[in-house]
Amino acid sequence: xxxxxxxxxxxHQEPKSFNGSLKKVAVEELSKQGCTVTVSDxxxxxxxxxxxxxxxTGALSDPEVFRYGLETYEAYRKKALTSDILEExxxxxxxxxxxxxxxxxxFSVPAILKGWMDRVLCQxxxxxIPGFYDxxxxxxxxxxxxxxxxxxxxxxxxxxxxxxxxxxxxxxQHGTLHFCGFKVLAPQxxxxxxxxxxxxxxxxxxxxxxxxxxxxxxxxxxxxxxxYFQK
Amino acid sequence: xxxxxxxxxxxHQEPKSFNGSLKKVAVEELSKQGCTVTVSDxxxxxxxxxxxxxxxTGALSDPEVFRYGLETYEAYRKKALTSDILEExxxxxxxxxxxxxxxxxxFSVPAILKGWMDRVLCQxxxxxIPGFYDxxxxxxxxxxxxxxxxxxxxxxxxxxxxxxxxxxxxxxQHGTLHFCGFKVLAPQxxxxxxxxxxxxxxxxxxxxxxxxxxxxxxxxxxxxxxxYFQK
Numbered sequence: 221x222x223x224x225x226x227x228x229x230x231x232h233q234e235p236k237s238f239n240g241s242l243k244k245v246a247v248e249e250l251s252k253q254g255c256t257v258t259v260s261d262x263x264x265x266x267x268x269x270x271x272x273x274x275x276x277t278g279a280l281s282d283p284e285v286f287r288y289g290l291e292t293y294e295a296y297r298k299k300a301l302t303s304d305i306l307e308e309x310x311x312x313x314x315x316x317x318x319x320x321x322x323x324x325x326x327f328s329v330p331a332i333l334k335g336w337m338d339r340v341l342c343q344x345x346x347x348x349i350p351g352f353y354d355x356x357x358x359x360x361x362x363x364x365x366x367x368x369x370x371x372x373x374x375x376x377x378x379x380x381x382x383x384x385x386x387x388x389x390x391x392x393q394h395g396t397l398h399f400c401g402f403k404v405l406a407p408q409x410x411x412x413x414x415x416x417x418x419x420x421x422x423x424x425x426x427x428x429x430x431x432x433x434x435x436x437x438x439x440x441x442x443x444x445x446x447x448y449f450q451k
Numbered sequence: 452x453x454x455x456x457x458x459x460x461x462x463h464q465e466p467k468s469f470n471g472s473l474k475k476v477a478v479e480e481l482s483k484q485g486c487t488v489t490v491s492d493x494x495x496x497x498x499x500x501x502x503x504x505x506x507x508t509g510a511l512s513d514p515e516v517f518r519y520g521l522e523t524y525e526a527y528r529k530k531a532l533t534s535d536i537l538e539e540x541x542x543x544x545x546x547x548x549x550x551x552x553x554x555x556x557x558f559s560v561p562a563i564l565k566g567w568m569d570r571v572l573c574q575x576x577x578x579x580i581p582g583f584y585d586x587x588x589x590x591x592x593x594x595x596x597x598x599x600x601x602x603x604x605x606x607x608x609x610x611x612x613x614x615x616x617x618x619x620x621x622x623x624q625h626g627t628l629h630f631c632g633f634k635v636l637a638p639q640x641x642x643x644x645x646x647x648x649x650x651x652x653x654x655x656x657x658x659x660x661x662x663x664x665x666x667x668x669x670x671x672x673x674x675x676x677x678x679y680f681q682k
Contacts, residue, residue, distance in 0.1 A: 266501070286468075327625075334560075382626065387618070387621050399557075
């Protein structure tokens with residue numbers, strides 16, 4: 221939709237990968253709609269995943285015992301976070317929709333993207349206590365996980381060896397995105413890359429492009445505990 | 452138990468933290484039993500979390516399109532993985548029990564520990580296709596997640612805002628540890644650190660020390676899909 225701002229947080233090492241193609245398709249389709257699209261290409265940025273004292277410029281609140289959560293909370297308020305975090309927070313703040321594009325690593329995001337979540341979504345910026353879940357500070361924004369798996373869709377069903385894909389999405393969709401106040405759109409999962417043909421990949425790419433055409437009309441999914449696991 | 456080998460993969464920045472104390476208590480208690488205890492102190496090691504081309508020494512199988520999983524699988528077989536990964540794999544191989552000690556970050560492990568999982572537990576070493584879940588290559592070993600949370604135990608119940616703690620443990624206990632063949636012992640969760648008193652912390656530390664006295668007699672939990680979510 222013209223005028224909307226989209227941030228794509230992209231975590232794949234290889235531009236020629238299928239993840240690279242999914243990212244490219246999203247940039248093209250959303251730009252065509254008149255959206256402003258920004259990409260955080262984490263590997264190209266060599267984005268720092270470790271949560272350390274280096275994330276705070278200047279003196280610590282407690283030089284004796286280092287508490288990452290407390291120190292970054294303070295640093296956010298004093299504008300003393302390191303510049304790579306501030307830059308990502310600026311991008312998130314501007315965005316109407318954040319798309320996370322990544323290959324599934326151990327039922328979760330790759331560490332470089334986990335580090336983006338650990339460091340960028342700090343207390344004070346993304347949430348506070350109180351000020352989480354439906355009152356998280358990123359409320360009004362949409363988020364969407366677009367991921368690829370090696371295993372097939374059948375493996376990620378209730379009766380499959382990996383269980384329903386909604387199970388592994390819980391910490392990300394509820395525990396992270398919903399916690400920060402995002403409305404979460406249905407995940408875009410490109411299953412079975414280890415066994416898919418060139419033709420099947422083309423179909424997956426096309427269906428992502430197609431979905432993006434009407435993405436602004438979608439209703440978010442429900443991310444609260446009883447609904448999530450009982451259906 | 453005398454003669455047993457334990458690896459503690461420890462992910463906290465501050466030795467004086469409660470995580471540091473939990474780690475210390477485990478080293479002391481297990482050493483007292485006659486176990487050999489090794490600690491991988493990830494922040495002190497400045498452990499690399501990013502999965503990149505740097506993990507492979509020498510030439511790539513496919514210099515045109517970089518696929519991390521395929522290249523590290525090949526590199527494992529050709530003994531061409533970088534030395535920090537080989538060193539961790541050696542520690543895992545020797546261990547009878549691997550304890551992961553960490554604070555919960557976004558319903559999961561901190562990125563530095565996610566990176567340890569992404570990079571160390573590579574195909575060929577920890578599993579193969581086929582050769583996963585009950586036939587994962589680390590079968591015969593035990594694993595245990597010892598973690599701290601800010602939120603209280605009540606928040607991590609079925610009816611609580613965060614849902615049952617078993618939900619967020621799924622990607623770690625089933626999708627990662629069970630996938631590699633580990634038998635998983637019940638998690639040790641020290642809840643509610645944000646609101647606990649000095650006295651309550653002492654009780655939590657003591658209960659961890661107490662549990663470790665009979666850790667070798669414990670039965671593993673069941674990590675398969677139907678059991679996990681229906682109880």
